[in-house]
Amino acid sequence: MGPPPDTGSRQDGLYAGAVAMFGPALHRLARAYEPDADRRLDLLQEIHVALWRSFASFNGSCSLRTWVYRVAHNVAVSQVIRRKGKAHALVGLDELERMRVAVDHEQMLDDRRALDRMMALIHQLDPLDRQVMLLYLEGLDAASIGEIIGISAGNVATKVHRVKKVLAQRFQRGTP
Amino acid sequence: MTGPPDDCDLQALWQSQPPGNDGGTVIALNLIRQLAEELEHRVARRNRREYIAAAIAVAVFGWQMFALPSLLLRIGAGLCIVGAIAIVYMLHRLGTAPMLPSELALTSALEFHRVQLERQRDLHRNALSWYLLPAVPGVLVLAVGHFLAQPERRSQLIVLSVVMFLFMVGIYVLNRRKAARIQRQIDRLKENL
Numbered sequence: 001m002g003p004p005p006d007t008g009s010r011q012d013g014l015y016a017g018a019v020a021m022f023g024p025a026l027h028r029l030a031r032a033y034e035p036d037a038d039r040r041l042d043l044l045q046e047i048h049v050a051l052w053r054s055f056a057s058f059n060g061s062c063s064l065r066t067w068v069y070r071v072a073h074n075v076a077v078s079q080v081i082r083r084k085g086k087a088h089a090l091v092g093l094d095e096l097e098r099m100r101v102a103v104d105h106e107q108m109l110d111d112r113r114a115l116d117r118m119m120a121l122i123h124q125l126d127p128l129d130r131q132v133m134l135l136y137l138e139g140l141d142a143a144s145i146g147e148i149i150g151i152s153a154g155n156v157a158t159k160v161h162r163v164k165k166v167l168a169q170r171f172q173r174g175t176p
Numbered sequence: 177m178t179g180p181p182d183d184c185d186l187q188a189l190w191q192s193q194p195p196g197n198d199g200g201t202v203i204a205l206n207l208i209r210q211l212a213e214e215l216e217h218r219v220a221r222r223n224r225r226e227y228i229a230a231a232i233a234v235a236v237f238g239w240q241m242f243a244l245p246s247l248l249l250r251i252g253a254g255l256c257i258v259g260a261i262a263i264v265y266m267l268h269r270l271g272t273a274p275m276l277p278s279e280l281a282l283t284s285a286l287e288f289h290r291v292q293l294e295r296q297r298d299l300h301r302n303a304l305s306w307y308l309l310p311a312v313p314g315v316l317v318l319a320v321g322h323f324l325a326q327p328e329r330r331s332q333l334i335v336l337s338v339v340m341f342l343f344m345v346g347i348y349v350l351n352r353r354k355a356a357r358i359q360r361q362i363d364r365l366k367e368n369l
Contacts, residue, residue, distance in 0.1 A: 012205055019203070028193055045203065045211050050280055052208045057278035067281045074280045074288040081292050092364075111189055118190065128368060131285050137190040150284025151368050167186055 014055040014064075019048070022068045025138055026051075032122045032134050033076040047075045062147070069135065069148045077127045090126040093133075093162040097169070114171060121170060132159040226264050233260035237314075249321035256314030266306035270299050290365050297358040303351035308344050315340065 019026075026047055034040040051071050058067060080090075118137075122130055128149070135145045142156040149156070203211075237260070240253035283291070319337050323330060 015205070015208070024191075024193075028190065031193070046215075048203045048208055049211045049215060052205075053212060054278050054281045058281070061282070070283070070285060070288075071280045073285045074283065077285065077289050078292060081289075081296065111192075114189060115193060118186070127289055128286060128365065137187055139187050139191065148285060150286040155368055171186060 011052065011055045011058075014058055015052045018051060018055070018064060018068050022065070022072075026068070026072050028138075029072050029076060029134060031119060032130065033079065035119075035123055039079075043076060043079055046079070047072045050075045065140075066144065066147050069140075073131050073134075073148065077131075080127050090130075091124055092126050093129045093159060093166055096121070096124065096166045097162060117170065118167075121166070129159065129163075132156065133163045136160055136163050223268065226268055230261055230264040233257065233264075244321075246321055246325050249318060249325065252314055252316075252318030252321050254314075255317055256311070259310040259312075259314045262310035263307060266310075270295075270306065286365060286368060290362060293358050293362050293365070297355050297362065300351040300358065301355035304348055307351075308348060312344075 027044065030040050030044040030047065034043045051068060054067070054071050062070075122133060125133060128151075131149050132145060135148060140148075142153055142160060145160070146153050146156045151159075234257050237253040237256040241250045241257075244250050244253060280288070319333065319340075323333050326333070
């Protein structure tokens with residue numbers, strides 16, 4: 001017996017809804033995983049295809065947001081693993097915390113430069129800490145981050161604390 | 177005087193990024209279907225390449241089975257065919273990810289990462305059994321066959337055999353090192369559970 005006749009349209013509808021809600025976040029996620037523009041486009045397309053295919057079996061066992069972020073991060077991590085031989089060494093949040101950096105306050109006044117700097121920081125992170133930082137920057141709470149990544153709430157809290165500390169170290173603003 | 181940024185400032189800054197020139201945020205459904213088909217074709221092409229490599233190995237050693245002068249050399253060529261088929265089969269079996277589209281969503285990011293790393297670790301850790309050992313009988317019998325058939329070239333054959341042995345040991349050691357490195361990554365991931 002084949003799938004019900006409306007499966008395709010349901011799948012298309014779920015995909016369209018997900019992209020309407022999370023399209024910009026997926027775009028930011030692809031940027032955070034892949035600095036190279038061509039490879040970033042490939043990754044973004046791969047994420048969209050995986051998402052569309054996954055909705056054929058969406059059963060509501062988790063929220064749409066959790067579903068979308070899990071698919072996107074898992075596809076992106078696959079790319080990191082595939083390319084790890086060519087990539088530079090990645091570090092964890094604890095190592096970033098220990099690194100001393102000079103903060104250019106003039107530079108921080110410019111949003112574009114601040115974003116570039118933030119992206120460069122994210123590109124240094126190992127996949128797990130990168131996922132925590134991205135989900136935090138997307139405004140997700142600790143429980144949602146834990147559900148998507150699969151780590152305990154306590155662990156999320158520790159990592160989010162580190163994320164905030166690292167960001168505070170590097171993005172201090174000069175007051176006028 | 178300086179102060180740390182407000183959490184919301186950085187989150188707002190992050191979320192305010194424009195889509196830029198690399199594709200926008202929406203991909204049309206017909207393009208998605210097309211890309212999904214291309215993905216399947218890509219997998220099919222990769223499988224075809226593996227089968228062609230196996231076919232070339234079978235053709236070369238198959239021809240040698242008839243062309244080589246001694247029975248021992250012919251047996252060696254036959255064993256090389258078996259070895260090549262075994263390696264391609266194992267490469268195909270171990271290298272193909274059996275992940276279903278829905279599993280990408282039902283598996284947490286940490287678990288997914290761990291499973292992917294474990295697959296890679298096993299591929300490297302077991303390189304001796306699936307990559308090196310299937311090739312050994314054929315290579316060994318061919319070496320002995322040439323050794324007996326060409327006594328005047330024994331010294332060259334000994335050097336060649338030693339080089340091949342060292343090459344295989346090198347592949348084994350490199351794979352074990354890679355497996356150990358991946359295991360350390362897995363251990364770090366497990367610390368977060």
